[in-house]
Amino acid sequence: MKTAVIVFPASNCDRDMIVALEKITGHQPHIIWHQDDYIPAVDLIALPGGFSFGDYLRCGAMAARSPVTRKVIEHADRGGNVIGICNGFQVLTETGLLPGALMRNESLKFVCKDVRLKVENNDTPFTNAYEPGEVITVPVAHHDGNYFADDDTLYALEEEGRIAFRYVNDDGDTTLAANPNGSRNNIAGIISRRKNILGMMPHPERLIENAHGGTDGLGFFKSMINAIN
Amino acid sequence: MKARVHITLKNGVLDPQGKAIKHALFALGFDGVNDVRQGKYIELDLAESDPDNTQAVVEEMCKKLLSNTVIENYAIEIV
Amino acid sequence: MKARVHITLKNGVLDPQGKAIKHALFALGFDGVNDVRQGKYIELDLAESDPDNTQAVVEEMCKKLLSNTVIENYAIEIV
Amino acid sequence: MTWNNNVEITDALVREHGLSTQEYDLCLKILDRTPTLTELGIFSVMWSEHCSYKSSKKHLKTLPTTAPWVIHGPGENAGVIDIGDNQAIIFKMESHNHPSYIEPYQGAATGVGGILRDVFTMGARPIANMNALRFGSPNHPKTRHLLSGVVEGIGGYGNCVGVPTVGGETNFHPAYDGNILVNAMTVGLADQDKIFLSAAAGIGNPVIYVGSKTGRDGIHGATMASAEFTEDTEEKRPTVQVGDPFTEKLLIEACLELMSTDMVVAIQDMGAAGLTSSSVEMASGGGVGFDFNLDMVPQREEGMTPYEMMLSESQERMLIVLKPGRENEAKAIFDKWDLDFAVIGKITDSGNLTLTFKGEVVADIPTQPLADNSPEYDRPWVKPQPKPFLDTDDIAAPPDMKQALLTMIGSPHLCSRDWIWQQYDMQVMADTIQKPGGDAAVVRVHGTDKAIAISTDCTPRYCYADPVEGGKQAVAETWRNITAVGATPLAITDCLNFGNPERPEIMGQFVGCIEGMREACNILDYPVVSGNVSLYNETNGTGIHPTPAIGGVGLFDDYSKMVTIAPQAEGEILLLIGETKGHLGASLYLEIMEGREEGAPPPVDLEVEKKNGNFVRTQIGAGNIAACHDISDGGLYVALAEMAMAANIGMTVTIDNGRVPLHAYAFGEDQGRYILSVPAEKAEAIMSAADDSISIQIIGKVGGDAFKINGITGISLSELLNAHQGWMEEYMGLE
Ligand SMILES: Nc1ncnc2c1ncn2[C@@H]1O[C@H](COP(=O)(O)OP(=O)(O)O)[C@@H](O)[C@H]1O
Numbered sequence A: 001m002k003t004a005v006i007v008f009p010a011s012n013c014d015r016d017m018i019v020a021l022e023k024i025t026g027h028q029p030h031i032i033w034h035q036d037d038y039i040p041a042v043d044l045i046a047l048p049g050g051f052s053f054g055d056y057l058r059c060g061a062m063a064a065r066s067p068v069t070r071k072v073i074e075h076a077d078r079g080g081n082v083i084g085i086c087n088g089f090q091v092l093t094e095t096g097l098l099p100g101a102l103m104r105n106e107s108l109k110f111v112c113k114d115v116r117l118k119v120e121n122n123d124t125p126f127t128n129a130y131e132p133g134e135v136i137t138v139p140v141a142h143h144d145g146n147y148f149a150d151d152d153t154l155y156a157l158e159e160e161g162r163i164a165f166r167y168v169n170d171d172g173d174t175t176l177a178a179n180p181n182g183s184r185n186n187i188a189g190i191i192s193r194r195k196n197i198l199g200m201m202p203h204p205e206r207l208i209e210n211a212h213g214g215t216d217g218l219g220f221f222k223s224m225i226n227a228i229n
Numbered sequence B, C: 001m002k003a004r005v006h007i008t009l010k011n012g013v014l015d016p017q018g019k020a021i022k023h024a025l026f027a028l029g030f031d032g033v034n035d036v037r038q039g040k041y042i043e044l045d046l047a048e049s050d051p052d053n054t055q056a057v058v059e060e061m062c063k064k065l066l067s068n069t070v071i072e073n074y075a076i077e078i079v
Numbered sequence D: 001m002t003w004n005n006n007v008e009i010t011d012a013l014v015r016e017h018g019l020s021t022q023e024y025d026l027c028l029k030i031l032d033r034t035p036t037l038t039e040l041g042i043f044s045v046m047w048s049e050h051c052s053y054k055s056s057k058k059h060l061k062t063l064p065t066t067a068p069w070v071i072h073g074p075g076e077n078a079g080v081i082d083i084g085d086n087q088a089i090i091f092k093m094e095s096h097n098h099p100s101y102i103e104p105y106q107g108a109a110t111g112v113g114g115i116l117r118d119v120f121t122m123g124a125r126p127i128a129n130m131n132a133l134r135f136g137s138p139n140h141p142k143t144r145h146l147l148s149g150v151v152e153g154i155g156g157y158g159n160c161v162g163v164p165t166v167g168g169e170t171n172f173h174p175a176y177d178g179n180i181l182v183n184a185m186t187v188g189l190a191d192q193d194k195i196f197l198s199a200a201a202g203i204g205n206p207v208i209y210v211g212s213k214t215g216r217d218g219i220h221g222a223t224m225a226s227a228e229f230t231e232d233t234e235e236k237r238p239t240v241q242v243g244d245p246f247t248e249k250l251l252i253e254a255c256l257e258l259m260s261t262d263m264v265v266a267i268q269d270m271g272a273a274g275l276t277s278s279s280v281e282m283a284s285g286g287g288v289g290f291d292f293n294l295d296m297v298p299q300r301e302e303g304m305t306p307y308e309m310m311l312s313e314s315q316e317r318m319l320i321v322l323k324p325g326r327e328n329e330a331k332a333i334f335d336k337w338d339l340d341f342a343v344i345g346k347i348t349d350s351g352n353l354t355l356t357f358k359g360e361v362v363a364d365i366p367t368q369p370l371a372d373n374s375p376e377y378d379r380p381w382v383k384p385q386p387k388p389f390l391d392t393d394d395i396a397a398p399p400d401m402k403q404a405l406l407t408m409i410g411s412p413h414l415c416s417r418d419w420i421w422q423q424y425d426m427q428v429m430a431d432t433i434q435k436p437g438g439d440a441a442v443v444r445v446h447g448t449d450k451a452i453a454i455s456t457d458c459t460p461r462y463c464y465a466d467p468v469e470g471g472k473q474a475v476a477e478t479w480r481n482i483t484a485v486g487a488t489p490l491a492i493t494d495c496l497n498f499g500n501p502e503r504p505e506i507m508g509q510f511v512g513c514i515e516g517m518r519e520a521c522n523i524l525d526y527p528v529v530s531g532n533v534s535l536y537n538e539t540n541g542t543g544i545h546p547t548p549a550i551g552g553v554g555l556f557d558d559y560s561k562m563v564t565i566a567p568q569a570e571g572e573i574l575l576l577i578g579e580t581k582g583h584l585g586a587s588l589y590l591e592i593m594e595g596r597e598e599g600a601p602p603p604v605d606l607e608v609e610k611k612n613g614n615f616v617r618t619q620i621g622a623g624n625i626a627a628c629h630d631i632s633d634g635g636l637y638v639a640l641a642e643m644a645m646a647a648n649i650g651m652t653v654t655i656d657n658g659r660v661p662l663h664a665y666a667f668g669e670d671q672g673r674y675i676l677s678v679p680a681e682k683a684e685a686i687m688s689a690a691d692d693s694i695s696i697q698i699i700g701k702v703g704g705d706a707f708k709i710n711g712i713t714g715i716s717l718s719e720l721l722n723a724h725q726g727w728m729e730e731y732m733g734l735e
């Protein structure tokens, strides 16, 4: 599986993503600087977490308008796979590749902790290694993860099975207390209509070794290998 | 010329900051607050000297960068 | 009554957001931008119906919560 | 207002600049003429307490600073220690107390920014941040606002630059009502053959300014950090600096990229007193002069004067000496990262800092005497009267042991700090293997089996009761915390926060703490490699508790040996190491349950400390231990409860308290103790491995879903957790 990781000024989970992709695919991803206007042919483009352009104005807003992002959009329009983790998810909504917007957490505070996620749809290139309805643990670390979409969009996302992950409690129930940021319908991650684009706030790349305290994030990467090879 | 841009959340979009401010004001004893909405205020100092052109340019800036039209409205004032 | 509050950085206080916006506008091809400053804009809907009282109350809100008077100025408009 | 560099230097002006008559005379002697206004400004910041260490130097010199693994001790931007394989760990702690009191968010944020620069300026990639915080009483009207802003500022900066914040400590006490303490520590990783120092060299070499533009930020910052607060300080509202973590992140990447080439001769961050202290340090350190054209300094505002440029504390700026002819290559790197880059001058053989502005020389100062002949005071001090030992019989037992334990672990002093650390990105860089909540934080050395353990500690109520014992204890506690995770303690940094040194009793606290630290460092083989002094933490004549915050660093050769405080399985046996005499003087029990702050603190027997710690570390290294926790604030029962909560497993403990009253045994804070949780089949072997000089006993067993111990028939885990986790969230909910 060939991959590329886009690096914006002040992306800061780029190395984590590169390390994870290399470990799992066995190949070093291409590292693409935001001013590059060429992305080699790859199976997957990853937009990593961080604070691109300081998260100033709106999270992901400036990165979404960076020259390289046009190339990411072209890749996605051709049906290429794209993942956006955390800040990457914010960039994807800002470009319009995914619907909705990520607003300031309801608590107004940055939140870093392990959350429980339910795999809502395992029939995607990013989730097929999980059981349907499986509850996994993955860390979140963000200030703006409060997913908002208007009622119609939300309805369509639910109807079309485009919710990839939802915040749940230990028993797999969608509760208010299990929601770390106030996102509508406890949404943690969504996919595009063609299922080739995924955006999610939690960080699967931070939970892939026992030393991290667990390996629940591995399934995410294994899914892509299943789907692509 | 100078332009002042107000960026506000669309009706129906929940406003966590506004809600928190309302809550905090209440906690401080300000109890007659029906609603609070928080937006952004951007002041631009532009080389352009024609008001119409300025309006058009700032309009484009708002569409291309300054606002996220999925959730926000903008209003421009040229001064 | 309604009140509109503008909160802006005091002169001379670094505005990293404004700086980054200016830069991003430039990258998008808007090259005639001399300066950008970003502030906050807060709309309040208040039960109070007397303009003078409203002004006084909002003034107090600004001092106590809405603005950080160490680095910010505020301006109040009653509408 | 037109600017006049040649105003008459009146007594009043000199005094306004914080210089004493003797200091001004020295200044006249060095210059051999009257200073210009710019020169007066330069002398004033260089000789402020903050930059010159004039009250503390004499005593700091007595601290041990060497060991075979120390590469650079105090004197550089940060301390450097050898961790093998050509790798080095570079670390330092620094205070940002006064600015954080005035504007908590920006004060704390720029504190983090400043300490990061001290570390990456030496060529290290920052890999972990820590923070040691002291606030006033929770009942003080300002405390909530300050706690909230400080934590948000630390997170806001550290999260954005992508360095995990992995631990710290947090105290509340009325002694900090008017002077909070915000101490930030950064740990970085470098290759030993790529360590950069600040001493300038090479006559004619270009001097480069990079980073953000210079504004009129915090012009009085450095002098502010050296002046006592009075009622009207708040009214003055000095210009606070605003941090820009985005620029800092770019600066880190750009500087590390530049340092990976061979272009850099010397590099120095612009910290307190900005361009002044950085250039004086670089020039005097290299025995050379600097010739600057101030018109070349990137400026954020119109009409800036040389005085303002030299004293500005704008953030995110660095000064670099390049090899000749490499300017364009270097500039390309900073262009890529969108940072200002300017050649502002060159190195000369004059030994002077010569500043030209609009064609006129506005300052010309010999840097060597400015730096080396700075004032040094032997301030008078009196030995504080040590508090008498308290007789345990004078301290009442609680009516109900269960309620006492719940009250203690639910108090502001001992409750969970998760409200704080959840606002910090603890895992970015994906090498954090022990998060906050345990004894020490642990981060891996990327791509190796090695890991670094870090802990910050100080118990100010002990230092207040007896500075010497308190100083010892602060050092010993970091050593113990690092040991408790299984790492080998190597060296410390410190941040010495005290009141007004011109008062002999405060100076006595300082001298006492240093004495205690010195003893502990010597016996534990644990040198001081960097540090910072913050004096004048005092409002209207009331000083803070003496607070020598210590940041310790230790090493794992193989991080798979690391343990946490959480027992791993039902059936594990609990062992208690160290002797329990039931010392309740200056304890949290006394403060929380009795409302008394009296008595001598628990003495630290450093030989016992060393013996016990080495035993524990050896056992962890041998893979015999499932979990380990040292016993500190709150004593044995609190430590056991913390272990149970961390694992969410109950335990049944039976202690033999002998002649020690139960409450003293339960909550006494005797030093040098650990609890081990070990697989049942290992217990005997561990017991027999301990020679007679080590006190070791079996006290109980892990299992079930309740916490049972002498005097407490049972507390459910959920009761414990509710008590422990509730306070801070509830308290801050009222913000
Ligand atoms: N300000 C803070 N930031 C991050 N972590 C903190 C902070 N304050 C306390 N902690 C964490 O809370 C835990 C308990 O702190 P403390 O009681 O000081 O530990 P110890 O007694 O082992 O030194 C530690 O893991 C520490 O790192």
Ligand SMILES: [Mg+2]
Binding pocket: D438, D439, D481, D629, D630, D631, D632
């Ligand atoms: Mg401890």
